[in-house]
Amino acid sequence: xxxxxxxxxxxxxxxxxxxxxxxxxxxxxxxxxxxxxxxxxxxxxxxxxxxxxxxxxxxxxxxxxxxxxxxxxxxxxxxxxxxxxxxxxxxxxxxxxxxxxxxxxxxxxxxxxxxxxxxxxxxxxxxxxxxxxxxxxxxxxxxxxxxxxxxxxxxxxxxxxxxxxxxxxxxxxxxxxxxxxxxxxxxxxxxxxxxxxxxxxxxxxxxxxxxxxxxxxxxxxxxxxxxxxxxxxxxxxxxxxxxxxxxxxxxxxxxxxxxxxxxxxxxxxxxxxxxxxxxxxxxxxxxxxxxxxxxxxxxxxxxxxxxxxxxxxxxxxxxxxxxxxxxxxxxxxxxxxxxxxxxxxxxxxxxxxxxxxxxxxxxxxxxxxxxxxxxxxxxxxxxxxxxxxxxxxxxxxxxxxxxxxxxxxxxxxxxxxxxxxxxxxxxxxxxxxxxxxxxxxxxxxxxxxxxxxxxxxxxxxxxxxxxxxxxxxxxxxxxxxxxxxxxxxxxxxxxxxxxxxxxxxxxxxxxxxxxxxxxxxxxxxxxxxxxxx
Numbered sequence: 001x002x003x004x005x006x007x008x009x010x011x012x013x014x015x016x017x018x019x020x021x022x023x024x025x026x027x028x029x030x031x032x033x034x035x036x037x038x039x040x041x042x043x044x045x046x047x048x049x050x051x052x053x054x055x056x057x058x059x060x061x062x063x064x065x066x067x068x069x070x071x072x073x074x075x076x077x078x079x080x081x082x083x084x085x086x087x088x089x090x091x092x093x094x095x096x097x098x099x100x101x102x103x104x105x106x107x108x109x110x111x112x113x114x115x116x117x118x119x120x121x122x123x124x125x126x127x128x129x130x131x132x133x134x135x136x137x138x139x140x141x142x143x144x145x146x147x148x149x150x151x152x153x154x155x156x157x158x159x160x161x162x163x164x165x166x167x168x169x170x171x172x173x174x175x176x177x178x179x180x181x182x183x184x185x186x187x188x189x190x191x192x193x194x195x196x197x198x199x200x201x202x203x204x205x206x207x208x209x210x211x212x213x214x215x216x217x218x219x220x221x222x223x224x225x226x227x228x229x230x231x232x233x234x235x236x237x238x239x240x241x242x243x244x245x246x247x248x249x250x251x252x253x254x255x256x257x258x259x260x261x262x263x264x265x266x267x268x269x270x271x272x273x274x275x276x277x278x279x280x281x282x283x284x285x286x287x288x289x290x291x292x293x294x295x296x297x298x299x300x301x302x303x304x305x306x307x308x309x310x311x312x313x314x315x316x317x318x319x320x321x322x323x324x325x326x327x328x329x330x331x332x333x334x335x336x337x338x339x340x341x342x343x344x345x346x347x348x349x350x351x352x353x354x355x356x357x358x359x360x361x362x363x364x365x366x367x368x369x370x371x372x373x374x375x376x377x378x379x380x381x382x383x384x385x386x387x388x389x390x391x392x393x394x395x396x397x398x399x400x401x402x403x404x405x406x407x408x409x410x411x412x413x414x415x416x417x418x419x420x421x422x423x424x425x426x427x428x429x430x431x432x433x434x435x436x437x438x439x440x441x442x443x444x445x446x447x448x449x450x451x452x453x454x455x456x457x458x459x460x461x462x463x464x465x466x467x468x469x470x471x472x473x474x475x476x477x478x479x480x481x482x483x484x485x486x487x488x489x490x491x492x493x494x495x496x497x498x499x500x501x502x503x504x505x506x507x508x509x510x511x512x513x514x515x516x517x518x519x520x521x522x523x524x525x526x527x528x529x530x531x532x533x
Contacts, residue, residue, distance in 0.1 A: 018074035030100040035233040040067045049166030054227040058427030078138035085143040087119040091375040124154040133161045145169035149181040268489035288446040289410040291315035293344035337403040367393030404432040
């Protein structure tokens with residue numbers, strides 16, 4: 001690892017033509033790691049400046065992109081550079097490029113300069129899209145490039161239409177749902193590498209998540225993709241301290257939970273095998289978050305008949321949940337910034353209003369915010385002992401390593417989404433052990449989910465690269481969400497539910513052993529802390 005001027009690795013960084021320009025930046029704003037230099041050298045020397053950087057969350061893809069620009073610029077092969085990013089990340093990119101490399105990036109296509117950071121959301125619309133496609137760019141970089149996976153979107157049409165000598169796509173998740181997404185991204189960077197789509201499908205696809213000829217596929221991907229993982233680069237991240245907070249439902253909440261779960265279980269058994277079970281998943285997850293996000297869904301559940309009106313009335317009679325009250329109790333003992341994640345905007349609104357009424361300086365962070373508002377909110381969060389309640393969409397792509405306290409108010413059923421939440425704070429630059437508080441309600445699906453994630457899947461000790469590969473193998477028999485729903489809604493006896501969850505957890509362990517992953521680099525401490533018990 002090169003940290004500041006690490007003598008042991010100084011020869012490695014001297015392989016860069018840009019070294020004379022970079023050496024004054026190292027230590028004053030730029031910290032560089034050995035694996036990043038190796039990635040840069042591979043991209044510029046072997047991949048000819050056209051590559052997919054697919055490092056795990058928190059490993060510094062932005063730094064690698066900047067180093068590639070610096071190196072190609074030092075070699076005199078690039079001048080005009082365009083960086084396309086989600087609207088909410090423009091200020092973050094511009095600030096990092098200036099602090100770490102000393103570059104002044106332009107945020108308007110009409111500004112004079114050599115480096116532009118533009119919102120892909122604006123760039124894909126006319127007339128700007130046509131103007132950008134008219135320019136012969138020396139280099140184009142696209143952040144969060146997994147948004148290009150669908151060839152029928154404006155994002156894809158924009159990037160595929162750009163004239164770019166060098167093209168770098170940044171994404172921690174080059175494949176989210178199916179292997180064919182790899183074809184789309186690879187074909188943008190290295191057209192023809194996979195041949196025709198039909199040839200790719202016949203040669204490499206067994207089913208949508210399972211490859212065949214895996215070695216041959218890996219060899220081809222090495223010609224276009226660089227992927228660093230924590231367990232392979234030896235990154236020593238700060239530890240994680242995980243606390244589980246069991247919460248007893250109030251009498252009204254218990255009545256709502258048990259009554260609705262009974263109805264959903266009966267309905268599931270009638271619909272089993274049909275796509276229409278998806279609304280049942282949504283309702284079961286919503287009820288574990290708050291009655292506030294459940295109410296609109298209940299009002300549209302015509303299949304319930306008169307029962308829906310009874311459930312709506314009961315949900316409306318619960319203004320503040322036991323879990324929200326527990327958060328207020330917890331926050332009284334957490335100094336500094338605290339990041340709270342929830343899946344639902346209605347739950348978010350309830351929390352912001354309630355915590356504000358309790359005297360906590362609280363604001364909401366969500367995907368509907370404009371770029372300037374997002375930037376201002378991050379600065380506000382950073383400036384004092386503030387509480388930020390965020391949805392996943394709000395937290396996507398932002399770096400909050402100045403905060404080390406995170407509360408999962410509700411838990412997604414997909415472990416990768418939980419890890420992505422944690423990745424907002426558990427990343428390069430984090431100086432303190434990350435404190436993670438997982439709230440769950442006793443004797444509910446939420447307790448079962450946490451037991452599986454914590455005890456069996458051991459989520460909070462895993463690293464991202466390990467986790468996503470294992471999940472892809474595990475989901476050959478169906479998505480994790482659908483398998484969990486089948487367990488919760490098909491079994492009546494508590495011991496049967498626990499037995500099936502144990503079996504699912506054992507599958508995860510078996511896959512992990514089969515893939516022969518090394519032990520995680522850092523091990524968190526964990527504890528169970530009762531709030532209302």
